[in-house]
Amino acid sequence: MxxxxxxxxxxxxxxxxxxxxxxxxxxxxxxxxxxxxxxxxxxxxxxxxxxxxxxxxxxxxxxxxxxxxxxxxxxxxxxxxxxxxxxxxxxxxxxxxxxxxxxxxxxxxxxxxxxxxxxxxxxxxxxxxxxxxxxxxxxxxxxxxxxxxxxxxQNSMYVNAEGQFFKGEGLVDGKNWFTMTADYAFGHDLLAAAKAFLDANGGNLVGDELVPTDATDFSSYLLKIRQAEPDVVALNLAGTQITNFFKQYSEFGLDFTLGGFGFDTVSAWAAGAQNFRGTWPNVWNHLxxxxxxxxxxxxxxxxxxxxxxxxxxxxxxxxxxxxxxxxxxxxxxxxxxxxxxxxxxxxxxxxxxxxxxxxxxxxxxxQEIYAITALPADQVKNEWDIFTTSEPLPGAGEPLETLAQSVTGGTCSL
The missing domain is CATH 3.40.50.2300 (Response regulator)
Known part of the structure; x- marks a missing residue:
């Protein structure tokens, strides 16, 4: 560190x-x-x-x-x-x-x-x-x-940041996505933003599962993912849900591209370097x-x-x-x-x-935000530095409000 x-x-x-x-x-x-x-x-x-x-x-x-x-x-x-x-x-x-x-x-x-x-x-x-x-x-x-x-x-800022990464990797237009969404206000809202992004950029949603916040066993969802064979598995989960999913995803031996539209680094740390994978949006990180x-x-x-x-x-x-x-x-x-x-x-x-x-x-x-990407397990040297961090998003030449556009959630009236 x-x-x-x-x-x-x-x-x-x-x-x-x-x-x-x-x-x-x-x-x-x-x-x-x-x-x-x-x-x-x-x-x-x-x-x-x-x-x-x-x-x-x-x-x-x-x-x-x-x-x-x-x-x-x-x-x-x-x-x-x-x-x-x-x-x-x-x-x-x-x-x-x-x-x-x-x-x-x-x-x-x-x-x-x-x-x-x-x-x-x-x-x-x-x-x-x-x-x-x-x-x-x-x-x-x-x-x-x-x-x-x-x-x-807000969710739309994370979706726009992560979406730019996936677009750059050629994983949106014409590609099949499978989403897993926490069944409460945060997840529903994030899913709406994710759907809006996919619709605007030619992505196909081939699976969409709502997950109770107290769920700990993801085996039934993982079987559906295996059957769907998506190009991208995108998580709209939160807290310990993400950690549990990481661990079970590895146990199932799945290797579809993994990412998501909201993320906290505690989930990566709790999963450990052997289970954490993918690229995720992040408001700030210790690196x-x-x-x-x-x-x-x-x-x-x-x-x-x-x-x-x-x-x-x-x-x-x-x-x-x-x-x-x-x-x-x-x-x-x-x-x-x-x-x-x-x-x-x-x-x-x-x-x-x-x-x-x-x-x-x-x-x-x-404000600026970041994207973090999991390191291969054999490159990890300690329990904390298990990912790399991007340069700030949006880039230095772009307006700071670039990511805070095309938001969902209705109109604010203060």
């Missing part, structure tokens, strides 16, 4: 990307400032639990970083974390955080369905909710609201070769004895973004933060080549 010589202490004092997270204020003013309370909700149990664990590590490191730099606009941050479990529980806990704990905002989540219920609660309280893991286009479309922002990229990314990798690894997963990146950066917003707006109220985050001055260092910004019309963070 690549590291830099920057120590964790230096990292905490300078920031992952040199962000100025505080505003100048006399010590006595800082002492009088009430703490900034951040609620963090994410699933730490169930099929998304492994991702939630990284999310919690990411936000905890962000808070440590922010407080080491003097706080958010001079306010020290207090963090309240809960396991969201499912959409109903997420809604109940969001209500409790705003009502009982008096949090100023909520950050987190992975399930698109839970993102929706949390955002509805946040809107009632006119407080910001920053989604760090929910991909559904509809959250940026018909289900959007004024107080919800998205650090995680991104720039100084800010590698400083973050070192700080995270020092703290947790393993490299950060992309979910940790998302929650970490969401914390830094909102600290920057509070400092710039001089206020943690929902309306003040919305006004700043929608403004042209709100740009964010994301450990990538180009700064990101929230698109005002739907609050999606517009």
């Amino acid at each position: 690549t590291t830099t010589n920057k120590t964790r202490r230096e990292f905490l004092l300078t920031g992952a990307a040199g962000l100025a997270l505080t505003v100048a204020a006399p010590a006595y003013l800082r002492a009088q400032s009430a703490p900034l309370k951040i609620g963090h909700l994410t699933p730490t149990t169930g099929f998304l639990g492994p991702l939630g664990e990284y999310a919690q590590m990411g936000i905890q490191l962000a808070v440590e970083h922010i407080n080491a730099n003097g706080g958010a606009g001079g306010r020290q941050v207090e963090l309240i974390m809960e396991d969201s479990v499912n959409p109903q529980t997420a809604s109940t806990k969001a209500e409790r955080m705003f009502e009982r704990d008096q949090v100023d905002m909520i950050i987190g989540e992975i399930s698109s369905a839970s993102c929706l219920t949390i955002s509805q609660v946040a809107a009632r309280y006119k407080k910001c909710f920053v989604n760090t893991g929910g991909n559904s286009d509809s959250l940026r479309g018909k289900d959007c609201n004024r107080y919800m922002f998205h650090v995680e990229t 991104v070769p720039n100084d800010p990314s590698q400083a973050f990798v070192k700080a995270f690894s020092d703290a947790y004895e393993k490299p950060p997963e992309n979910q940790a990146w998302g929650d970490y950066n969401a914390g830094l973004i909102m600290a920057q917003a509070v400092a710039a707006a001089g206020d943690a109220s929902g309306d003040a933060l919305v006004d700043y985050l929608e403004s042209s001055e709100a740009q964010f260092d994301l450990m990538k080549n180009r700064k990101g910004y929230f698109r005002p019309e739907d609050h999606q963070l517009i």
Whole structure:
């Protein structure tokens, strides 16, 4: 794993990307400032639990970083974390955080369905909710609201990025595809985007299976894949579903081209080098070769004895973004933060080549993403570096919003 010589202490004092997270204020003013309370909700149990664990590590490191730099606009941050479990529980806990704990905002989540219920609660309280893991286009479309922002990229962005790879490999026009889709909001939405891409580019969908989120045995699906003999098997699965599929795919001895339209590196690590294969879209990964990314990798690894997963990146950066917003707006109220985050001055260092910004019309963070490709097992040297990473997408000469076009999920009306 690549590291830099920057120590964790230096990292905490300078920031992952040199962000100025505080505003100048006399010590006595800082002492009088009430703490900034951040609620963090994410699933730490169930099929998304492994991702939630990284999310919690990411936000905890962000808070440590922010407080080491003097706080958010001079306010020290207090963090309240809960396991969201499912959409109903997420809604109940969001209500409790705003009502009982008096949090100023909520950050987190992975399930698109839970993102929706949390955002509805946040809107009632006119407080910001920053989604760090929910991909559904509809959250940026018909289900959007004024107080919800998205650090995680949306499904259509992943589909467009991965689709460009498959087109370049000659695996779309006239080719047969078989999809496996998680049977909940995220999967349905991703499948809609995948179908739109295939329709627009001449791909044939010869198999389309909805998979319950608690499914662990994929043998019946694998038999259907073997019978269909597709050119590409594309996964619209999530969490431990992907890990289990990888392992059983190898056991069945199948060798059809494998890929997908949404991916988290924890699934690759859990499957292991002997089972992981294919090329996958990725919002960020620990191999991104720039100084800010590698400083973050070192700080995270020092703290947790393993490299950060992309979910940790998302929650970490969401914390830094909102600290920057509070400092710039001089206020943690929902309306003040919305006004700043929608403004042209709100740009964010994301450990990538180009700064990101929230698109005002739907609050999606517009940013570069990557594609990761599995290494052959005999080229793997450790349990973490089992893939290669692409250059940032879109390419340097293309507009940053290139991948955020032709989206599904309806029209956002903020």
